Amino acid sequence: xxxxxxxxxxxxxxxxxxxxxxxxxxxxxxxxxxxxxxxxxxxxxxxxxxxxxxxxxxxxxxxxxxxxxxxxxxxxxxxxxxxxxxxxxxxxxxxxxxxxxxxxxxxxxxxxxxxxxxxxxxxxxxxxxxxxxxxxxxxxxxxxxxxxxxxxxxxxxxxxxxxxxxxxxxxxxxxxxxxxxxxxxxxxxxxxxxxxxxxxxxxxxxxxxxxxxxxxxxxxxxxxxxxxxxxxxxxxxxxxxxxxxxxxxxxxxxxxxxxxxxxxxxxxxxxxxxxxxxxxxxxxxxxxxxxxxxxxxxxxxxxxxxxxxxxxxxxx
Amino acid sequence: xxxxxxxxxxxxxxxxxxxxxxxxxxxxxxxxxxxxxxxxxxxxxxxxxxxxxxxxxxxxxxxxxxxxxxxxxxxxxxxxxxxxxxxxxxxxxxxxxxxxxxxxxxxxxxxxxxxxxxxxxxxxxxxxxxxxxxxxxxxxxxxxxxxxxxxxxxxxxxxxxxxxxxxxxxxxxxxxxxxxxxxxx
Numbered sequence: 001x002x003x004x005x006x007x008x009x010x011x012x013x014x015x016x017x018x019x020x021x022x023x024x025x026x027x028x029x030x031x032x033x034x035x036x037x038x039x040x041x042x043x044x045x046x047x048x049x050x051x052x053x054x055x056x057x058x059x060x061x062x063x064x065x066x067x068x069x070x071x072x073x074x075x076x077x078x079x080x081x082x083x084x085x086x087x088x089x090x091x092x093x094x095x096x097x098x099x100x101x102x103x104x105x106x107x108x109x110x111x112x113x114x115x116x117x118x119x120x121x122x123x124x125x126x127x128x129x130x131x132x133x134x135x136x137x138x139x140x141x142x143x144x145x146x147x148x149x150x151x152x153x154x155x156x157x158x159x160x161x162x163x164x165x166x167x168x169x170x171x172x173x174x175x176x177x178x179x180x181x182x183x184x185x186x187x188x189x190x191x192x193x194x195x196x197x198x199x200x201x202x203x204x205x206x207x208x209x210x211x212x213x214x215x216x217x218x219x220x221x222x223x224x225x226x227x228x229x230x231x232x233x234x235x236x237x238x239x240x241x242x243x244x245x246x247x248x249x250x251x252x253x254x255x256x257x258x259x260x261x262x263x264x265x266x267x268x269x270x271x272x273x274x275x276x277x278x279x280x281x282x283x284x285x286x287x288x289x290x291x292x293x294x295x296x297x298x299x300x301x302x303x304x305x306x307x308x309x310x311x312x313x314x315x316x
Numbered sequence: 317x318x319x320x321x322x323x324x325x326x327x328x329x330x331x332x333x334x335x336x337x338x339x340x341x342x343x344x345x346x347x348x349x350x351x352x353x354x355x356x357x358x359x360x361x362x363x364x365x366x367x368x369x370x371x372x373x374x375x376x377x378x379x380x381x382x383x384x385x386x387x388x389x390x391x392x393x394x395x396x397x398x399x400x401x402x403x404x405x406x407x408x409x410x411x412x413x414x415x416x417x418x419x420x421x422x423x424x425x426x427x428x429x430x431x432x433x434x435x436x437x438x439x440x441x442x443x444x445x446x447x448x449x450x451x452x453x454x455x456x457x458x459x460x461x462x463x464x465x466x467x468x469x470x471x472x473x474x475x476x477x478x479x480x481x482x483x484x485x486x487x488x489x490x491x492x493x494x495x496x497x498x499x500x501x
Binding site for chain 1: 446
């Protein structure tokens, strides 16, 4: 993809829409299988399996709906973010507005997290219900161009519908973990009720259920990580399209990655939302499959290459 | 016979569905360009509204350089008059230049530089300048996307017949555009 002309968000969101639908379908199938196997293993007959299936489906649907409509508020509350107006931080507000204009997106809500570690994230279910949050440390440490680069990156996540996708992935991973955890804990406290004649099938189902319950959260998380890495590259490229200034974002990434402070309000559930991985101990294993973010030096050198006018292959 | 007819019907349905999607895509992109164009006007108007406040705030400091202020006022009223697209761009560029000039002069007054009101206005005005150019940039991006769609297969077959024609890019006029870059840290 050429640095300058990649079209608009309109040209890109199709892929994310398709991925979202595919993800939900794959998850439904998976939840049904997981529920069925666990139900069978637990109660010991097909009726139990059906019960497990329905329960898994219900937990998934209710959890999904609640998270879809309130997930952004939960994330913001967990990060102790406070909403601001133009008067509280004029420059930040202006920069966000500039980037929303550059992308032709509605103005998102703007939040500040009182924390000296510089970082930022975007959340929401669509551009009409989007929020961007930055730490007070980010405002202190970055100049206007760098801040603009970071906000362009966040607005790119908004415009690309990454925020919805990240939310869906978060919900699905969370639900899978919940179901698996529920089963494993239940197993620990007393095990399944066995009817006479449950026999071999129940034992096999039990083994499969234990395997699934252990592996499912791992696979779910693996999926979450690999997807969010690709999205970071694409958001960087889109950000440059908005600002036409790769330097700003590159400098910002350099500064943020050089900062050794730990963002206290971030945890493993929200880490994948941030522009730079806030969980620093992760950074050392950043090459691993479980990293939510691509190596920051690689992102910086890709941005520096755009600035010299070179053609950059988009990874996303 | 039956099989051929069914295949024919399926193909026809697919063609119709595809045509509908393409048509809707064109309509959305066309609306995007119009929305983007309106956004430019919104930002231009915002700048007109900000200027009187700015002038009010700095008037007391500018004793010798009254003509800098007059230039801004004049450029503003010229830009606000209804005129052709080319002239409009010209007078907007002049207004940007005049404002840049004002800030350049303001830099030489230490007491002005530390005036909170002025610092705030500088941020607002320079941000409005950015918003104008980002609005134009977005207009060009959406025009690019729309034009590409029209010129690509399959839309190229029927777009023109249905009244979708290429839109013009917004071109920055002359070198005055460059003079607006004023940095505040």
